[in-house]
Amino acid sequence: MRFEILGRTVAVLGGKPKVQPIEVLRLVAEIDSRHGTITQVFDAQKVAGREHLLHAAFLALLSEDRGERFANDPRLNLLCWVAAERQIGIALQKVGITAETKEVAVVVVGRSESSVASAVGEVSELLKRDDKVLSLSAKKRRNLLKIFSLPPVTERVEKLVLEKIALLELAK
Numbered sequence: 001m002r003f004e005i006l007g008r009t010v011a012v013l014g015g016k017p018k019v020q021p022i023e024v025l026r027l028v029a030e031i032d033s034r035h036g037t038i039t040q041v042f043d044a045q046k047v048a049g050r051e052h053l054l055h056a057a058f059l060a061l062l063s064e065d066r067g068e069r070f071a072n073d074p075r076l077n078l079l080c081w082v083a084a085e086r087q088i089g090i091a092l093q094k095v096g097i098t099a100e101t102k103e104v105a106v107v108v109v110g111r112s113e114s115s116v117a118s119a120v121g122e123v124s125e126l127l128k129r130d131d132k133v134l135s136l137s138a139k140k141r142r143n144l145l146k147i148f149s150l151p152p153v154t155e156r157v158e159k160l161v162l163e164k165i166a167l168l169e170l171a172k
Contacts, residue, residue: 001131002116003054006061009116011108012053014044014134015127021101024126028106037110037119040078044103044133046095047082048144048161053107053134055162056081059169061109078107084148084164094147103133 002011017024021041028039047053060081063069070080076088083091097104106123110116136144141157144150150160 001050002113002120005054005058006065007111008061009110009113010054010057010061011116011120012050012105012134013108013120013124013127013129014103014105014131015124015129016103016133017101018126018128020099021097021104022099024104025097027126028123031119031122035110035115035119035122037108037115038074038078039106039108039119039123040075040082041097042079042082042095042105042107043097043101044105045101045140045143046147047105047134048158049134049136050131051158052161052165053082053105056084056165057107057109059165063169074109078109081165081168082107084161084168086168103130105134 002009024041028041032039057078060078064074069077070086071077071088080086080088080091083094085091085094108116108119108123144157144161145152148161148164
């Protein structure tokens, strides 16, 4: 599924890596260099769904447009927004992938729909596509409460994560 955000095309997808999760990062960097896209990979168990990723992508793109980045690398800037953290190291711990990651969430950003579609096609080859990994289970909700230091209100986890990201914008 692709969305138009601030003049860019953004796609969000999920699945289980067919190769080692860390290898996925190397391969998406190659895909990005071919298509002029920006792709970031997250542990799907550490994100609160598609809306979480799109909200973070919007704020990451907005900060890029304003020249107010957390990192020079747009992938790392996106990582910080998804994690609602200014510090890259903490952001990696919160939402980054590890060798143990079983399910991934992927955000692809590009200037044209065709470049994003091409990149998504290649990224999809690295995954056993399953966008259901973006959905929230009870276990995932409990995990997100800890990751984002949220109060124990499981029915509002998604909204609370979005608020954390919005607070990062206000704290600048």
